Amino acid sequence: MAGALLDSGDGGDDYAPLAEINVTPLVDVMLVLLIIFMVAAPLMMVGVPVDLPKTSAAKIGQPQKPVILTVDKDGTWSIENGQVLTPETAPAALAAAYQANPEAVVYVRGDRDVPYGKVMEAMGVVGQAGFTKVSLIAQGAPPQPSAAGVPAAAGAGAAPTTP
Numbered sequence: 001m002a003g004a005l006l007d008s009g010d011g012g013d014d015y016a017p018l019a020e021i022n023v024t025p026l027v028d029v030m031l032v033l034l035i036i037f038m039v040a041a042p043l044m045m046v047g048v049p050v051d052l053p054k055t056s057a058a059k060i061g062q063p064q065k066p067v068i069l070t071v072d073k074d075g076t077w078s079i080e081n082g083q084v085l086t087p088e089t090a091p092a093a094l095a096a097a098y099q100a101n102p103e104a105v106v107y108v109r110g111d112r113d114v115p116y117g118k119v120m121e122a123m124g125v126v127g128q129a130g131f132t133k134v135s136l137i138a139q140g141a142p143p144q145p146s147a148a149g150v151p152a153a154a155g156a157g158a159a160p161t162t163p
Contacts, residue, residue: 073111094129
């Protein structure tokens, strides 16, 4: 405990505890640590020096916009531009989208209440149009415990699946 020399007025020297924190050692340690980190940080960024070769490969482009086919709860089909499709007009519209971009990915969104057969019918038309990359979109939910105490399987966000 630090002490301070106090003048009690009677001519004697008395020591009393001093209730102040001495911050000088703290500042000294912090400055030393700052200097160490300033010197060490650039050394951690350095990788292995490598002389990379040149290539004539094309640069990777931006990801292409997917085609989104939606099946609502009434079983009505529509694509991303709001165009409503019927089972008769859907093959021509999807074939036109395939001709515009054969490498596009098709996302099929089906309402929870739509019968499974309607979604499968839409996926069949997508496949007939020529698309090979078809994914199903689902909204993720946290796993709910089942009656047996084992967590039930649940989707995690947009869960693309390919046939």
